[in-house]
Amino acid sequence: MKRKVTLKQIAKELDVSISTVSKSLRDSHEISEDTRLKVQAFAKLYNYKPNNIALSLKNKKTKTIGIIIPEIVHHFFATVISGIEQVANEMGYNVIVCLSNESFDKEVINMEMLATGSTDGFIMSLSKETQQKKDFHHIQEVINQGMPVVLFDRITNDVLCDKVIIDDQMAAYEAVDYLVGLDFKEIALVTTVDYVSVGKLRTDGYINALNDHNIPVRDELIVKIEDIDHCEEPIAALLESQRPKAIFAVNELFAVTCIKQANKIGIRVPEDLSVIGFTDGIISQYSSPSITTVSQNGARMGGKAAKMLIDRLELDDENEQYTTQLIETELVLRESTPTL
Amino acid sequence: MKRKVTLKQIAKELDVSISTVSKSLRDSHEISEDTRLKVQAFAKLYNYKPNNIALSLKNKKTKTIGIIIPEIVHHFFATVISGIEQVANEMGYNVIVCLSNESFDKEVINMEMLATGSTDGFIMSLSKETQQKKDFHHIQEVINQGMPVVLFDRITNDVLCDKVIIDDQMAAYEAVDYLVGLDFKEIALVTTVDYVSVGKLRTDGYINALNDHNIPVRDELIVKIEDIDHCEEPIAALLESQRPKAIFAVNELFAVTCIKQANKIGIRVPEDLSVIGFTDGIISQYSSPSITTVSQNGARMGGKAAKMLIDRLELDDENEQYTTQLIETELVLRESTPTL
DNA sequence: TTTCAACACGACAACGTTGTAGTAACAGTG
DNA sequence: CACTGTTACTACAACGTTGTCGTGTTGAAA
Known part of the structure; x- marks a missing residue:
């Protein structure tokens, strides 16, 4: 078992100083070509790689981003991580x-843990408990x-x-607008109770779209x-009593x-009923029929968040111009709405 | 903006040596109670936390595990991460x-990156390309x-x-055995190409089950x-030409x-066709009809892997007794197979 | 009064790295 | 022959931490 090789070991082997080895490997002109090549050859042979930890300590940057999310077994968060990672x-x-x-507690503990040197910055989405408690001291800290x-x-x-979000209201507006464009007049809405912030925003978008079309x-x-x-039950009741021709649902599960x-009561989708959902997850893609949805574009969201964070890390500009980026959503057309 | 406080700063403020501060905070008996309490109070006030990077460098352990997986936007891997994390x-x-x-390349790069000090060990699942190339030098290294x-x-x-797997062959065997028990004789198999190891094992399980029943x-x-x-296309071709009454698919997507x-060609599930999948993810749960599958128990798998790794890290026993743990699977019965 | 332990603390090395400053040896210039 | 400049290196500090060893000051036993 050959342990990792360090500058010191190379220096001892070649009978030069540590500095000489370091400089040789960074192609410093201070070192003669002779020595330089010799050191480089030796380093290559022993597969020398600078130790990240030592570099982190010296440079006071870890080149590592901390991600704190509520759940990973959730398609949206998984796509965000994927975007960040890339x-x-x-x-x-x-x-x-x-x-x-x-x-909340685990969020705080994790954050404090990572904040003590492990990462250069954070990308995070608040836990439900944190949102409920409205306690953000750990983040402010x-x-x-x-x-x-x-x-x-x-x-x-x-x-x-800095923040990255989607424009929930606009996204809902566009979905409903699309249904109106298909000539539907009576569009049902399956949404959450109003205190769920995104549910409320999507409901508003629905209402605005109808208003703008004088429906x-x-x-x-x-x-x-x-x-x-x-x-x-409530969804079945809606279907039974109103027999809507189109439904906008504020999430995938509702859709x-x-x-x-x-299907249970013989209404066929999309022939008798059109459905548009929200959040483009696995369910929407693989249910049968597949579901037309507003895609939240988690990957893009993650990518954008990563870019914002890294830009701020590398331009230690100290300018306090925080921005909130809106990620465009996209209506992904599938089988649950009629083809044009 | 108050930067992170270090031992050195505390030492300077209180006009004692760095050693004294360090020892005070670790409750050393070498330090008088007087000094000890004073330092501790000061440290608490300024929210001192030892720097992880410095500790990592000193102790030569990072208390960090590297996870390398092919994809995160994949329910199974997400559950495994969840299990590991916990x-x-x-x-x-x-x-x-x-x-x-x-x-393959990204797997190698990531591994080399993390191996140079960032992590104490790895938990990983091979990329397809790696399995295909059969090149594992980076892991051996x-x-x-x-x-x-x-x-x-x-x-x-x-x-x-050390390895953690499910008994793919046995799990597949049991799924096919279950179909045979339902009196199906002509059971189709939708699998991957053979170099995907799990695909191969599940295929073997299918074959063994049929053999054991003289089919x-x-x-x-x-x-x-x-x-x-x-x-x-290939699946449609199978359905068209063979019209099987039962299918065992080696993953959720195939199922x-x-x-x-x-459905497209008028074959109804489960009336005309029974389907069993593999990997108990979102698709299986929410597709319509929901799909009977072999559940892989990703969280338990991840937890077990983490335990094995950490045990080995903490008992630097140098004993080379590598083990391969088998995680039990479970057949989750849903709507895509007939009720008994 | 000497000796010795206990006490309370500081100096220092080490982990692996990089960059600055310092220093021999040598060549060229006046 | 003294000065200057270049070449090719080495020494050292620093990043933040911990633990070993050293040390000066007490107080008490001999």
Whole structure:
């Protein structure tokens, strides 16, 4: 078992100083070509690679980004990580991932752990508990210490930092607008209760779209789901009583449930009913029929967040111009809406 | 902006030596209670936390595990990470995640990057390209340098190290056995090309199950998919030409594609066709009909891998007793097979 | 009064790296 | 022959931490 080789070992072997070895490997003109080539050959032979930890300590930068998210077993977050990872890698950074499991305490612990030297900055999405408690001291603390933070998706206005989100309201507007363009007049909405911020925004987008097309907003076409695990009944009730020709659902699960319940009572999708969902996950892609959805573009979101963070890390400009980037959404047309 | 405080700064402020501060904070008996409490109070006030990087350099251990997987946007891998993270965290370790994107080169680069000081060990699943090339020098290299590696799911026998897998062959056997128990005689197989090790094992399980029931293995009932993104055509061809009554698919995507293609040509699931998949992910749960699958238990797999790695890290026993752990699978019955 | 331990603390090396400053040896110039 | 400049190197400090060893000051036993 040959352990990792260090400058010191190479220096001893070749009977030169550590400095000479270091400089040779960095192609310094201070070193004669003779010595330089000799050292380089030796280093190559022993597969010398500078120790990252030592470099981190010396340079006071780790080239590592900390990611803290509520859950990884969630397609959206997985795509975001994927996006972050790709951009980070291209720019020479690694990512270290911590899961809060929607717990405030774990979010705080993870953050403090990584903040003590392990990472240069953070990309994070708030846990539910954190959003509920509205306690962001751990984030503020890290920012005060000079580490940049980028919040995405589940953000807060109580912390000043860079942010990346999608324009939920506009995205919902466009989805509904698309349905109107298909000549549907009576478009149902399956949404969440209003205190879920994104649900509210998407509902607003729905209402605005109808208003702009002079279509009356009818309350009986709107279902607000309280408990996501028991959405079947209210959706079935909507289908039975209103027999809508089109539905906009504010998430993937609601959309697929609409289709399932419709099938049960003999309503065919897309022939008798069109459905558009939100969040372009696995369900939308592989359910049968596949579902037309508003894609949140997690990968792009992650990529953008990574770029913002790294830019801030590399331009230690100290300019406090924090920005909030909006990621464009995209309507992914599939089988749950009629083909034009 | 108050930067992170170091021992040196505390020492200067309190006009004592760095050693004294360090010892005070570690409750050394060498230091008088007076000084000790004073230093501790000061450290607490300024929220002193030892710098991880410096500790890593000194102790030659990072308390960080490197994870290298082909893809993160894949439910199974996400659950594995989740399992690793949980166990690692409990044992005081962080995880740093790198994606190979199924590329051999990226796998090598990531590994070399992390191996130079960033992590104490690796948990990894091989990329397709690596499995195809059968080139594992990068893994062997890392092991030779004394870093433990745990392979999971997509493993190889060409490298000696700890491994965690499910008994793919047995799991496939049981799935096919279950179909035979439902009185199906002509069971089709949708699998991958043979160099994907798990695909091969599952194929073997299929064949063994048929053999044990004295059912002839008919090549025309076996489809080996080359490119996972274009699996529709070969599957449709199978359905058209053979009209099988039951299909065992070696992954979720193949299973759902079977159902979709069947629906297109008027074959109903489960009435006309039974389908069993592999990998219990979102697709299987939410597709319509939901799919009976072999559940891989990713979280348990990840947890076990993490435990094995950390145990080896902490008992630097140098005993070369590598083991391969088998994780139990489970057949999750859903709508794509007939109810008994 | 000498001797010796206990006490409370500081100096220093080490982990691996890089960059600055210093220093021999030698050649060229006046 | 003294000065200057170049070449080719080495020494050293620093990053933040810990642990070993050294040291000066007490107080008490001999």
